[in-house]
Every structure is written in C-alpha cells, then in structure tokens.
Amino acid sequence: MARYTGPKSKIARKFREPIFGADKALEKKNYPPGQHGPNKRRGKQSEYSIQLMEKQKAKYTYGILEKQFANIFEKANRLKGITGENLLKLCEARLDNVVFRFGIAPTRSAARQLVGHRHIVVNGNVVNIPSYTVKAGDVIEVREKSKSLETITASLASRKNNFDWLEWDNASMKGKFIISPEREQIPENIKEQLIVELYSK
Known part of the structure; x- marks a missing residue:
C-alpha cells in the first residue's frame, strides 16, 4: 500500500496549516522550514508555483500519491459538473x-x-x-x-x-x-480551481 512516509511537521509548516492534524511544531514555528528561519527573504511565487503548492496540499491532506491523484483528476474531469468540485467529492468518497x-x-x-x-x-x-x-x-x-x-x-x-x-x-x-457532499460542506481549505488550472496547462 503506497503512502507518504516522510516528515509531517515540515510539510505542515510548508503550508502553514495542520493538514495532518494538531501539530505542536507548527504552533511553535508557524513559518516554512529552512536553515535561515523566519527571517529568510522569500521571492515572489510564480503562478505555476502557487498552483503546484495547492495540488501538493490536496495530495498531502488526503494522503494520495502523485499517480493516483492524477487518475482521480482524470475521473473528475470526465464527470458532469465543475471539475474542481468533482475532484474534492471523489477525495471525500x-x-x-x-x-x-x-x-x-x-x-x-x-x-x-x-x-x-x-x-x-x-x-x-x-x-x-x-x-x-x-x-x-x-x-x-x-x-x-x-x-x-x-x-x-x-x-x-x-x-x-x-x-x-x-x-x-x-x-x-x-x-x-x-x-456526496457539496463544495461548501467540505471543510478543507483547498483552492481546487488552482489545481484544475495546473492540470489544464
């Protein structure tokens, strides 16, 4: 059974959200990981970078690896309705x-x-x-x-x-x-439209 087994606190800090559940490390250090700490100057993110981050957040939140996530997106794209909402509905199911x-x-x-x-x-x-x-x-x-x-x-x-x-x-x-839940019922803080835009390139 393929699953993510890497560090979880670092990922939560990267997104600044407790996507794996309550995390003391995130509470203490609410800034992205890195040797220069919170004072590191971070360049402006590109549009692609923002879209990629959103996809990664969704993958880590639901515990889905890359290939499986891409398959779910393809399935969501074939369904009637809004692709982004279909994607989250399939993840919730x-x-x-x-x-x-x-x-x-x-x-x-x-x-x-x-x-x-x-x-x-x-x-x-x-x-x-x-x-x-x-x-x-x-x-x-x-x-x-x-x-x-x-x-x-x-x-x-x-x-x-x-x-x-x-x-x-x-x-x-x-x-x-x-x-199946409607989008407004799903509590996850995911901007699904950014994921759709990423896969549409």
Whole structure:
C-alpha cells in the first residue's frame, strides 16, 4: 500500500496549516522550514508555483500519491459538473477519508491503517482498500471483532464533528454515507480551481 512516509511537521509548516492534524511544531514555528528561519527573504511565487503548492496540499491532506491523484483528476474531469468540485467529492468518497470523517480514527493515516488491517466493513463485506469509492447509501461499520480496539473506542469517545452528508450511530459503531457532499460542506481549505488550472496547462 503506497503512502507518504516522510516528515509531517515540515510539510505542515510548508503550508502553514495542520493538514495532518494538531501539530505542536507548527504552533511553535508557524513559518516554512529552512536553515535561515523566519527571517529568510522569500521571492515572489510564480503562478505555476502557487498552483503546484495547492495540488501538493490536496495530495498531502488526503494522503494520495502523485499517480493516483492524477487518475482521480482524470475521473473528475470526465464527470458532469465543475471539475474542481468533482475532484474534492471523489477525495471525500474514499473509504479511508469516510472512516476519518466518521471519527472512527483520529487521522486519515490512522483510518488508512484500520482499513488496511481489515477492521472496516462496507455493506456487510470487509473492505481493505483505502481508496475504495464509497457510494450514496453505503453502510460503513466497524467489524464486530474490532469494536473493542482501544484506538477505535478512544477516537469515537473524542469525536466532535458531525457532517450533513454522513449519518453515524455510536452505539452500533455503524454509519451511512447519505450523499456526496457539496463544495461548501467540505471543510478543507483547498483552492481546487488552482489545481484544475495546473492540470489544464
């Protein structure tokens, strides 16, 4: 299972956003990494650089590597509607992201691990592919044998967010993907139009 395994605090500092979750390093040093610290004079970014940064931010946020991200963009481009919005909708429909949104895991990387280790069931069947596309009406639940796992119970105990396009029952550890979210419902700070412009060159 291909995934990003490099330093996360440096990436969060690069974008000045906690894209991997709460990060003390980002709180202490809210400026890009580099040996000259916050006083380094940084040249004006080119249009291409700004677009590339936005694409990288989206990739790191959802934990998707380059080739897979390009494939998702191609799929988004073929769908009806606005390509940028379709791109984010497809990212949101990934099983690892849905598990994270439900609060079963505290981060997307933890959600990816739970899916890969066969702790998640979709419509009664164990699915261990993090990139599996969840469809409207699909029921996602924690596997019976895994309901007592400390990582899952701890994450659900501190669950805060409720999303309009998801329905979750804490008692049965079961949820439903009601419908694909609209752009304004997706909380990620991503300027998807810049990504579309980058791929359109």
